[in-house]
Amino acid sequence: MTATATGTKTRTEILISGFGGQGVVRMGQILGLCAIKQGHRVTMLKSHGTETRGGYVRAQLVISPEDVDSPVVESADVFVAFSAPAYKKFYDCCSGTILYDPEMVEEIRPGAPARHVAVPATALAKERFNNVLFANMIMLGALTRVAGLDYEAMRTAMPEVIPRFHEQNLAAMDVGYTLPVATGSRP
């Protein structure tokens, strides 16, 4: 797995956040398992306690070819924002690319438009699958493309984490992976 933000850095930090039920932790698990299968070290912190009551859920992933010491994402290479509160709360923890769902995050900060990639995951999930639950897999596909990760490895890891609806989930990943906004921003 190659790092996104800097070429020399061995440590890749990914932060995913949204509401409970959006599949944030599942996304993190797939990313993590995929990296492990490629021989990397992985840590994933997930927020705990308030997610069942509608608060934010956060997954912080650190991926490295060497042992990971700090598991805390202090300067994310990729930040996936699935909700406006999450976007606001963790904006400062990201120094790299921000993938956001425009249906959830209606307003982005001025000043760094180039860092932002709008992935209409919720809208596409409704449109293509008639089910918002597939938004996370659309986002995962887009993230895989934007971050330059191994897409085949990601497709292989997914069914080991998600128990059901593998075909639809794979189709959702394809939707995200082939989005113009994802392919265009990182050729």
Added chain:
Amino acid sequence: MNRLARKYLRPSQIPTKACHGCGIGMIENWLLQAIDELGLKQEDVIFGTGIGCVGRQTFATWGGDNFGATHGRALAVATGLKLAQPDKKYLIVVGDGDAAAIGTSHLIHAARRNLGVVVICEDNMGYESTGGQFSPTTPAGYVTNSSPYGMVEPPFDPCDVVQAAGATFVAETTATQWHQTVKIVKKALQNDGFSFVHVRFPCNENFGAYALGTRDTGKNLEWIYEHTQGRKADGSAADFTWATGIKHDASNSRPEFTKILRDVNARVRAKAEAR
């Protein structure tokens, strides 16, 4: 030392340090009689106790294996031990503090689970080893060293509690009822499930002295006997009556707790092997 004591008890640990006229030693003899009549050997029975008069005076008297738990936790220990040693009989000999106060939650849940042990609750109606304070089984109104104006709380009947919780054998008896007690303990030991035997006995030094105004063993036993009959020696009605005898007998009617867990294991492993 009598024949049964020689057969089952530990010579170095008897006589116990119990007070003169205490009923604990006598009741233990009755337990031995029941064990003997059932043909059980020392190694067949694990003897568990707690803290207080009953715990302190009976611990290590049994010639086989003994444990004396922290206050109230004899049944919690027994729950784990029974998992590891399921084929043994367990005599959990505890007082009213262990069974009906500090350890009530364990009592209730052991009954609910139908844990295969026999609880002998030897009840001297108060905390006598700490000098005679009331307990949840002290009769209402009686004077103890912590109820100088009379016990203001209503007592409860531990038999009712364990029966409601699911105990499969429940009986009440007293230190004035030798043959009945032996018969009850034998039945309790034959139940592969949770058996509860409530045995009231007199404490001369504290309950007798302060609640009843006498340290005379005979008078204190007579007070207990009157309350099993509901009337005093002079024919007048007692202030209340303890109904003694077997109160609930559903022996061997539902599976013992650790057997259920062993059955679950067998089922899970059979399923795994079939796969």
Added chain:
Amino acid sequence: MATIVRADVTRELVAPWAEWERRYTQGRRLLEAGTYALTEGAIAAGCRVFAGYPITPATDIAEYMSKRLPEVGGYYMQCEDELAGMHACAGASLGGLKAMTATSGPGYTLMHDAYGWALTNEIPLVVVDAMRVGPISGITGAPGQGEFYVARYCTHGGNFETIVLSPSSVQEAFWLTIDAFNLSERFRTPVTILTDQVVSDMWEDLFIPDAYDALDFIVPRKHNLMMPFFPLGTADLDVPPNLVGQGTGVCVSAYTHTEEGYDIEEMEAQWAQTYRLVNKIRHHRAELARYETLGLEDAEVVAVAYGADARTVKTAVREARRRGLRAGFVRPITLWPFLDELFARDCHYVVCELNYDGQLVREVTRAAPDKGKVHFMGKSAELHTVAEVVAGLEGVARAGRIPELPYIWTEVR
């Protein structure tokens, strides 16, 4: 033991699993939580009874155990409270089965009754305390390190030593749990695994070896079937635990006891029992040393931390070294008995821990040659950030003190 020289710095990991990791390479690599690793470590070590009461953040251990134990012929028991849980574990262990319970601070304090009983009767078992911030219920999903001393003084009455280990990663939690079971068998005593909400809830790459039966470093349960049941006045290791249920006549109780286990009220007996409970651990401290260090060869300022908090602290030490600071790192894995020898170097110490009252720092102060050079960075409910610790290390190196930082307390009274 392993000495790994990477880049310009020496890392030392002293722990039995440093060997195990090299020897056992056949297995699966998973992404799993610390609670999973603690459970599998216990199963691998031969644990066959779990009795406890669910509590965040240790609940998942109970859930994993309820699934796993029946598969390996063991028993899961959900008790009416933590008192019952640990007493039932002690009972199961007395009956010959290895046992474990898991809880968090509110349950751990309820276990002190059972802890003392198991400790005085020399009953092996393992207790996991996944610490969260407190006091009392505090914040259920946030990490704390408030039970450093509670774990040492895990019951009342004095006259005992305790063994407490703390992992800082999911992988380490797996090996350390096996180690904890081994130590509890060898020392005939309960062992606490003092972990925290981050290590127990964090997901991390985890290597699980194949075929637990083939692991040759597991200390099996043995049984003592004869007198003396309690080798009082000795400090012998590897005395097999007593077994109740075989008619040996063994007695165990809450009282000060004789070799037979009889209750006794004599000063000489109290002395002999204390000698046993204290010195079986004190005389074998060398067997109990588990720790990690970094850069101690040239350090002027050493950051000290344990558990999950040591993860960010270690990154900070590497960052400080990158910036040219002669920084070092000490992570005690064995918290008790306390490893005084790790603090023999005359230098500055910056002690990071997740409480504001200052616990670990007191022991470091006691052990360090110059008490004036021991500094405290207390924080609560979140791990220290790398930036905070770097600022602390730089402040001490340049000005001899920790700079003012939000949410960091430096005072220990």
